[in-house]
Amino acid sequence: MKTVAILVAAGSGTRAGGSVPKQFAPLAGKPMLKHGFDALTSHPEVDAVYVVIGAGQEEALRAALGDVPFAIGGATRRESVASGLAALGEADRVLIHDAARPFLPRAVIDRLLAALEAHDGAIPGLPVADTLVAASGASVPRDGLVRVQTPQAFRYAGIARAHAAWPGDQEATDDAQMLRALGMDVAIVEGSPMLEKITHPADFAAAEARHGAAMR
Ligand code: C5P
Numbered sequence: 001m002k003t004v005a006i007l008v009a010a011g012s013g014t015r016a017g018g019s020v021p022k023q024f025a026p027l028a029g030k031p032m033l034k035h036g037f038d039a040l041t042s043h044p045e046v047d048a049v050y051v052v053i054g055a056g057q058e059e060a061l062r063a064a065l066g067d068v069p070f071a072i073g074g075a076t077r078r079e080s081v082a083s084g085l086a087a088l089g090e091a092d093r094v095l096i097h098d099a100a101r102p103f104l105p106r107a108v109i110d111r112l113l114a115a116l117e118a119h120d121g122a123i124p125g126l127p128v129a130d131t132l133v134a135a136s137g138a139s140v141p142r143d144g145l146v147r148v149q150t151p152q153a154f155r156y157a158g159i160a161r162a163h164a165a166w167p168g169d170q171e172a173t174d175d176a177q178m179l180r181a182l183g184m185d186v187a188i189v190e191g192s193p194m195l196e197k198i199t200h201p202a203d204f205a206a207a208e209a210r211h212g213a214a215m216r
Contacts, residue, residue: 004091005040006084009033009099010054010073017201023099024060028211031064035102052084097151103194111189112153120158120184123176124149124191149191
């Protein structure tokens, strides 16, 4: 069974500040995207990892990871994933992961691939700890809500069909919603606090602290 990962790293990273896009910025001793790349590459069931980068980032990629398979992404995350799917050709299973979630525990990949045996897709999620309210002020019950992370795991045929069928004028913030739009089922497995996304400048220090604590 061939399992391929797509690491999307083609965002502009502007909300994180800095002179280089955040995915190439140093974090806990390596460029941010190398953490996710190494975690995926070293998993025994992952056969190949394709990195999706922005146009003009080829040199930065080579400096960070050496000679690795890559594709050029698009203006949105959805387009970047589609470009990764087109580059990898045929596979049985696909893991799609954000470079902006650098610390990827092996156990999460194990849970996703196990769930994929019985479902069309599998995603990691964590319970919501905060009280939620709508902007109107009405409170929103948090029971039954999860915060969704990546990697997200799919059978190749399903995710390829979902991307092909998705209306080009609509955005999708993750891939699982595209699968559900076609009636396919997506399991939620336990995510990890290590997988928090790095978006703003302050997230770097918080992520380094989490990483340091996990290494002790
Ligand atoms: O912008 P945000 O942090 O939500 O992006 C999530 C992931 O998707 C990041 O790893 C980012 O590099 C990637 N992305 C992409 N192409 C885009 C936008 C985001 O590969 N056009």
